[in-house]
Amino acid sequence: MQKPKVLKPFNRTEIKVLLLEDVNQTAIDAFQEQGYQVETFTKTFVGQELIDKVRDVQILGIRSKTKVTEEVLNEAKDLLAIGCFCIATEQVDLKAAATRGIAVYNSPFKNSHSVAELVIGEVISLARQLGDRNREMHKGIWNKVSKGCFEIRGKILGIVGYGHVGSQLSVLAEALGMRVYFYDLLQLMPLGSARQLDTLEELLAVSDFVTLHVPEQDDTKGMIGVREISLMKPGSFVINNGRGSTIQLQALVDGLRSGHLAGAALDVYPKQPTSNGPHFTDYPDLLDCPNVILTPHVAGATEEAQENIGLEVSSSLIQFVNDGISLGAVNFPQVGLRAIREDDAHTARVLHVHQNIPGVLRELNKIFTGLNVERQYSNSKGAVAYVMADVANVSAVELQALYDAISATSANIRTRIMH
Incomplete structure (x- = not known):
């Protein structure tokens, strides 16, 4: 039996990013400014080599060549989000990603001109x-x-x-x-x-x-x-x-x-x-x-387009990882609450990805009984639903109990508590 996860404060320096296919420098800079650990490659990886690379990363950035299959996703246990730094998303198994709590982003318009x-x-x-x-x-x-x-x-x-x-x-x-x-x-x-x-x-x-x-x-x-x-x-x-x-x-x-x-x-x-x-x-x-x-698929391959794409996709990924906001994800329920301000030091954010089946919210709200839930927003897309809730004035012990209880629900896909 797997040990329960011990809840730790969110630490940006622990976020690992893997960028393949020569993703633009604007994205690299954006991730590094957040304190993320960034590893970059100009090439793509396939098969076992790709699986080995993504095992312990939270963000994967690709363009159009890297194929992110269900087999790859099965091994990417820590992966939170995938950024397609292009228009296309068919190189990613979107359904398999969603059912594992992984949001996928792209940039559909920045290379139009x-x-x-x-x-x-x-x-x-x-x-x-x-x-x-x-x-x-x-x-x-x-x-x-x-x-x-x-x-x-x-x-x-x-x-x-x-x-x-x-x-x-x-x-x-x-x-x-x-x-x-x-x-x-x-x-x-x-x-x-x-x-x-x-x-x-x-x-x-x-x-x-x-x-x-x-x-x-x-x-x-x-x-x-x-x-x-x-x-x-x-x-x-x-x-x-x-x-x-x-x-x-x-x-x-x-x-x-x-x-x-x-x-x-x-x-x-x-x-x-x-x-x-x-x-x-x-x-x-x-x-x-x-x-x-x-020509070799270069219609959107200009410096201006790649810079704009790098900024847009990296911003979406950072917003999802840091604040749980999924607006703009192509495969994921659209959920967004304002970021928790620095003066909200005693507020924690609960992010719960779960199967879209009846009764989950009722079960979740029972778990919240007795806690001060300031804001709550939920949405669904296909077989996956997503709940975001901000809980105020909660102790570390209460947070651990909250995390353990939500993670143990039968419909749970992935639960994160950020504090």
Whole structure:
């Protein structure tokens, strides 16, 4: 039988942080300012090596390559939170993390402008066949041509998904003289002179450039296939800086080889390498197509975006670890009370993650009987619920008894008492 945990005052210097994949220095600085112990690596870890690294850390910071599976989480007994310093969270088993009391954070919007700028660069590069001319020049070939090269002024940009990236892109494109149409499942307020169309088919039929900015979900996987490409204007272009599963690549290759499509730009792929190096060989047919720009998932990879992401995600992680506030977590109930002030020296914060089943709050409030509960807030998400309560004027002996009683409840997942 495992010994009951002896309750100790919260000590920031005992918090261990593991940051992988070259997380930005802004995050490192933020954690170190809190007094946390920070270990950083520019690479990712896999399998047993990753398990060994996360065994005794409270915070894990990753980007898109590290795969945090249920197997990894089973061994990460001390892990409180995971920060995905990017948009994507599919590299983490979100359900398994939640059911172990581990909150997961990301940064869904901070790189939006960087992505939008790259799309504009790709639109111009495709219209002028710059990728092909650059490759030819590196081979010593002087091929000065104008056939098939166009200005983008007056051309139609079709945006699939008018969220943070799509809407910013809309403004940039109009500033360059493009006409903008967009398709989105939601009815949205257009920016500038952009116009929303009712169907994807209508958008494909009128656009000179189609750019995809949709999340990965069942109805977006393979949404651009043979049929959709056949509906596009002859000589049009397709750009994907969103999710790699959105385009059926063989259909894209066929459209490029037939000449129906004049070019394409891809920054994401259905299967991506987990590390850098010369092994991007899964799509040989695509590599041989003309006027195709291929980049290694760098749409949001600017100094500005990474600095902003580092600040946002580290702030969320610090708030969760120091104060239990889970606002912004993608897999976790949203709970927030103001941080306990320094003059509240006799107030302790109870953080109770539990199974979302009937009767837990009633049982918890029985345990609180006789104590001065100043504030209490609870919320649930799926199979997991979270309670935060501030208890005033409580002794160390009472705190230990409170911790032991809550931890012993049948629905308990994780209990922390901060004092």
